[in-house]
Amino acid sequence: MKLFSSVNDVKDVPALVAEALQLKKDPFAFQHLGKNKTLSLVFLNPSLRTRMSTQKAGANLGMNVIVLNIDKEGWALELRDGVIMNGTTVEHIREAAGVMGEYSDIIGVRSFPGLKDRDEDYSETIFNKFVEFCKVPVVSLESATRHPLQSLADLVTIEELKTVSRPKVVLTWAPHIKPLPQAVPNSFAEWMCKADVDFTIAHPAGYGLCADFTNSAIITHNQDEAIKDADFIYVKNWSAYEPYGAITGGNEDWMLNNDKLKIAPKAKIMHCLPVRRDLELSSEILDGPQSVVIHEAGNRVWAAQAVLKQMLEVL
Numbered sequence: 001m002k003l004f005s006s007v008n009d010v011k012d013v014p015a016l017v018a019e020a021l022q023l024k025k026d027p028f029a030f031q032h033l034g035k036n037k038t039l040s041l042v043f044l045n046p047s048l049r050t051r052m053s054t055q056k057a058g059a060n061l062g063m064n065v066i067v068l069n070i071d072k073e074g075w076a077l078e079l080r081d082g083v084i085m086n087g088t089t090v091e092h093i094r095e096a097a098g099v100m101g102e103y104s105d106i107i108g109v110r111s112f113p114g115l116k117d118r119d120e121d122y123s124e125t126i127f128n129k130f131v132e133f134c135k136v137p138v139v140s141l142e143s144a145t146r147h148p149l150q151s152l153a154d155l156v157t158i159e160e161l162k163t164v165s166r167p168k169v170v171l172t173w174a175p176h177i178k179p180l181p182q183a184v185p186n187s188f189a190e191w192m193c194k195a196d197v198d199f200t201i202a203h204p205a206g207y208g209l210c211a212d213f214t215n216s217a218i219i220t221h222n223q224d225e226a227i228k229d230a231d232f233i234y235v236k237n238w239s240a241y242e243p244y245g246a247i248t249g250g251n252e253d254w255m256l257n258n259d260k261l262k263i264a265p266k267a268k269i270m271h272c273l274p275v276r277r278d279l280e281l282s283s284e285i286l287d288g289p290q291s292v293v294i295h296e297a298g299n300r301v302w303a304a305q306a307v308l309k310q311m312l313e314v315l
């Protein structure tokens, strides 16, 4: 694999999931692959899980890992072409990414959307510029429209914890106080549409995701109907796709609690984290027996390691 930006970059999804689960059993079996190879993780936005799990995945494969929080520690980056740089930006992405490529065998990039200009976000301008200018294999650490390492870890978690061969998986919108990206739900939907699951998305009116990511999903505005007898419930807030980045109040009753879960007694509750307690998801669920959010975050290591291994194999 030379690029990991979406599920479409994966030749064989079940094989990648199986590889992640195998690495979980034997984490250090491929240390020779990463010997004398450098992984650079570049963050334009905050991170806990992606940073630590991908760093650990690289180390498990014997790689040297460099982390650069470029938003805080780097020179202010210019992303636009054709501008005279007489303002606050100091270094153009063309030089910055090109230089990082000189120091790295694989680069990971995190770049959130601005949530102002939909065309710009959905054309993945920043992520694609890194890919173009660094000239080495690139892994998305969450871009404007997708979070594929998260979705792979989610699929690994479902595969590991399912008790029926084709589980019912529900993505449900949750309340929040500020506009959040669509990257996590887009990506989760895109991966679930390719998996052997029965997949439903529930959200209030006005929060429909871009249809490119949700093609075979059942979509409803009725949360109760959606979660009934679910095997997995994936909780996530996102802002509107149309009008882009908008949020509307009045949907606070979409937060799951134990009372709502009475109709889904077997459901395992997932969330990519970070989660705002008692705003997006109730503490009683997070602290209760149905939550698998910590286990899910643990699987981020094996997802990242499976992807890095496939990249190292073709370096």
Ligand SMILES: NCCC[C@H](NC(=O)CCC(=O)O)C(=O)O
Pocket (backbone or CB within 6 Å): 142, 178, 180, 181, 182, 183, 184, 237, 272, 273, 274, 276
């Ligand atoms: N990487 C996981 C999710 C990142 C981001 N969440 C956030 O920005 C949460 C911010 C807050 O709760 O203030 C998102 O939803 O895409």
Ligand SMILES: NC(=O)OP(=O)(O)O
Pocket (backbone or CB within 6 Å): 046, 047, 048, 049, 050, 051, 142, 150, 272, 273, 274
């Ligand atoms: N889920 C996730 O990507 O977490 P971080 O933003 O902390 O990396």
